Amino acid sequence: MTKEVLMTGKSRYVNPFKPTAGMTPPVLIGRDSVIDDFIDGMDEGPGAPGRLLRITGPRGSGKTVLLTELGGIASDRGWTVINVSGKEALCQSIQEQLAANARLKSLDIRISVPFISAEAHLGNAQTEIGFRESFSSVVRALTKKGSGLLIAIDEVQDASPDDMAVLATNVQYMIREQQNIALLFAGITTGVLNLLNGEGITFLRRARAEELGSIPVDEVAAAMKETIEASGLRIADDALSYAAETTHGYAYLIQMVGYYVWRAGRRHVSSSNLIMLDDAKRGCAEALREFGSSVLGTALAGLTRPAMEYLFAMTKDSAASATSTVAGRMGIPPQNANTYRRMLIDRQIIERTAPGYVAFSIPFMRDYLIENKDEILSRYGG
Ligand SMILES: Nc1ncnc2c1ncn2[C@@H]1O[C@H](COP(=O)(O)OP(=O)(O)OP(=O)(O)O)[C@@H](O)[C@H]1O
Ligand SMILES: [Mg+2]
Known part of the structure; x- marks a missing residue:
């Protein structure tokens, strides 16, 4: 086979996204x-x-x-x-x-x-x-x-x-x-x-x-588009919006979502180099799954059972949780709940958003906890 033949097809395209801690991204967004x-x-x-x-x-x-x-x-x-x-x-x-x-x-x-x-x-x-x-x-x-x-x-x-x-x-x-x-x-x-x-x-x-808070989604979309086009692929507008929204402007997810969406598009590059909405949906689902096990699962590893129950009590709120409400749901005095709250804040799993209120500090943590509740609790004996 000649070199030219080898260069055609999928191998010609290299995934430009860098979902690895500490790796400089293709475009440094929002800085x-x-x-x-x-x-x-x-x-x-x-x-x-x-x-x-x-x-x-x-x-x-x-x-x-x-x-x-x-x-x-x-x-x-x-x-x-x-x-x-x-x-x-x-x-x-x-x-x-x-x-x-x-x-x-x-x-x-x-x-x-x-x-x-x-x-x-x-x-x-x-x-x-x-x-x-x-x-x-x-x-x-x-x-x-x-x-x-x-x-x-x-x-x-x-x-x-x-x-x-x-x-x-x-x-x-x-x-x-x-x-x-x-x-x-x-x-x-x-x-x-x-x-x-x-x-x-x-x-x-x-x-x-x-x-370093979240990066505006329109800046994320512009950078994703630029990165994808520089790699030789293209992306449809609806697919781009879907992917950019999924990142929530969170740096690590930008690379993770970019990586998997790009890969979904590359699968059909011999017939079309345009990343479509379906590709974006599939790629985002893969990215979130990977993000769940590598980031969210790791953050939760080794927590004590009451600390984990504190988190589950928080999942009932769609935004920030009042610490007194969380203690009430756990059925324990607020002072006791404070011990777990402090530990979860130290580990950067939750953060204090206002006096007496806490929220999850990593995107998708709530969804992850809800989806994996049974599996997580089974580690503590059910
Ligand atoms: N401004 C940015 N734009 C796009 N992607 C970024 C940006 N900054 C970081 N990333 C990507 O986000 C991921 C995490 O970056 P980095 O390792 O610097 O985070 P960190 O805050 O140091 O995390 P940790 O607290 O775990 O050390 C990497 O994949 C990196 O490529
Ligand atoms: Mg770091």
């Missing part, structure tokens, strides 16, 4: 204003508000992808970018990455890593001094060369408050010295707010807040 803020911050110089940014949102709302995008912008401008997760030992990881950074080496900026090998023998104060020395020497040297340092922290809700306090203090020193430093931190909304309420990091509360 223009935060990107503009950040670019302005880069241009305005030391101390600009756009250089200190807090990104919050539920699971799958696009926090990691946004950090990657902003890091890329800084990197394109010659800045050194250090990515770190709150799940790691924050300051230590930053210091190690600075020591190993190729760009810093090429600029002849070398740092010592005093406490890592001798960690066990050093007290906290010395560890902090070691961090401060290497951090400030890098930032000063970079600023002198006309560039700067960006620290991007993901999953910050899991960070140690002590590490965050040390980092915040050092960033603040550098800003006061008019050095080129930027700090972006991203995490689950409630966890980040809890962290910011801790001592020693009051400075971080001043960070510009970007909450």
